Amino acid sequence: MPSALILIADGTEEMEFTITYDTLVRAGVTCQSAFVHDDEFVSPVAAKGSRGIRIIPDVYFEPDASGPDKFDALIIPGGAKGAETISKNTSVQALVREYLSKEKLVGMICAGSMAALTSGLPKQPLTSHPSVKTQLESEFSYSEDPVVVSGNLITSRGPGTAFPFAFKLVELLCGTEKRKEVHGPMVFPSGTPW
Amino acid sequence: MPSALILIADGTEEMEFTITYDTLVRAGVTCQSAFVHDDEFVSPVAAKGSRGIRIIPDVYFEPDASGPDKFDALIIPGGAKGAETISKNTSVQALVREYLSKEKLVGMICAGSMAALTSGLPKQPLTSHPSVKTQLESEFSYSEDPVVVSGNLITSRGPGTAFPFAFKLVELLCGTEKRKEVHGPMVFPSGTPW
Numbered sequence: 502m503p504s505a506l507i508l509i510a511d512g513t514e515e516m517e518f519t520i521t522y523d524t525l526v527r528a529g530v531t532c533q534s535a536f537v538h539d540d541e542f543v544s545p546v547a548a549k550g551s552r553g554i555r556i557i558p559d560v561y562f563e564p565d566a567s568g569p570d571k572f573d574a575l576i577i578p579g580g581a582k583g584a585e586t587i588s589k590n591t592s593v594q595a596l597v598r599e600y601l602s603k604e605k606l607v608g609m610i611c612a613g614s615m616a617a618l619t620s621g622l623p624k625q626p627l628t629s630h631p632s633v634k635t636q637l638e639s640e641f642s643y644s645e646d647p648v649v650v651s652g653n654l655i656t657s658r659g660p661g662t663a664f665p666f667a668f669k670l671v672e673l674l675c676g677t678e679k680r681k682e683v684h685g686p687m688v689f690p691s692g693t694p695w
Numbered sequence: 696m697p698s699a700l701i702l703i704a705d706g707t708e709e710m711e712f713t714i715t716y717d718t719l720v721r722a723g724v725t726c727q728s729a730f731v732h733d734d735e736f737v738s739p740v741a742a743k744g745s746r747g748i749r750i751i752p753d754v755y756f757e758p759d760a761s762g763p764d765k766f767d768a769l770i771i772p773g774g775a776k777g778a779e780t781i782s783k784n785t786s787v788q789a790l791v792r793e794y795l796s797k798e799k800l801v802g803m804i805c806a807g808s809m810a811a812l813t814s815g816l817p818k819q820p821l822t823s824h825p826s827v828k829t830q831l832e833s834e835f836s837y838s839e840d841p842v843v844v845s846g847n848l849i850t851s852r853g854p855g856t857a858f859p860f861a862f863k864l865v866e867l868l869c870g871t872e873k874r875k876e877v878h879g880p881m882v883f884p885s886g887t888p889w
């Protein structure tokens with residue numbers, strides 16, 4: 502069974518987090534959410550999302566327990582403040598490089614794509630929320646596609662692209678049949694382009 | 696500023712809950728989530744969603760503090776087990792009737808539409824998740840549209856229709872201009888039918 506580590510912080514966009522986590526669980530992916538926080542000695546019970554929804558993470562983020570030997574995918578959601586906390590964390594940056602060097606998946610959505618920059622990834626196709634485009638476009642081959650696949654780096658744009666982002670991860674982790682199986686019961690309106 | 700009371704229970708579909716709450720907050724709607732539970736003496740810290748995401752509700756559900764004098768909309772998300780707990784709660788059923796009689800909005804999505812049946816609402820157009828269609832189609836004018844507006848009762852189908860459901864609520868509570876304003880920054884792929 503594939504597995505995914507999904508990072509969360511105060512200010513994470515709760516739709517991007519929830520859509521990704523829930524859709525992966527529906528596909529049979531074992532998901533663990535890990536709480537990234539700046540203050541070493543704070544023990545908050547929950548991450549407060551960008552719009553105030555409080556989510557209890559599965560674990561506190563521990564770099565030693567978060568490597569590509571433990572999970573098949575590392576996922577970084579957006580939300581300006583949450584993405585800032587996560588992308589500035591040097592242990593997260595090291596993990597991003599380690600997952601990619603071990604040919605495991607790294608997913609970044611919305612402002613989460615800032616982690617590609619802070620982790621010093623080489624120039625490659627990438628997308629993000631429009632609000633951080635100017636910070637990324639000189640260092641990457643910036644695209645406005647809803648989901649951009651560049652080797653094992655999967656990037657996406659915002660809450661509105663969270664479903665196609667999650668389905669692309671399902672497809673890569675579990676195959677196209679599983680993607681179809683998970684898609685049906687969610688009852689997307691006809692004409693939905695994913 | 697319009698306000699909405701969004702019910703949550705163990706087993707609530709966390710995408711339907713989160714997409715609705717977050718989108719309404721983006722539109723400036725004051726949202727409160729209220730935890731409905733069967734056991735009077737249990738004090739769990741969080742509602743465990745249908746796919747394992749634990750969400751801390753804003754308040755415990757108190758019928759006296761939940762009326763149409765306090766909120767402009769009452770919203771019931773799906774998730775089989777969560778929707779069962781909520782729709783079987785007689786105080787919730789009374790509130791559904793009271794909101795509609797006071798011409799306030801009632802939103803139900805997915806299995807949450809079962810509350811229309813348990814509350815004894817008169818025959819009218821309605822939709823739901825396909826999994827509860829057979830229980831609803833003889834009592835209502837069953838539709839398979841993504842979002843069905845019947846007076847002040849707004850129903851919808853599943854996680855895949857949660858965005859159009861939330862946008863319809865924004866439109867009704869805040870107007871079409873606000874809907875557009877909230878829609879843009881979410882970065883839906885072009886061709887998305889809402």
Ligand SMILES: [Cu+]
Pocket residue numbers: 514579580581611612630659660
């Ligand atoms: Cu964002």
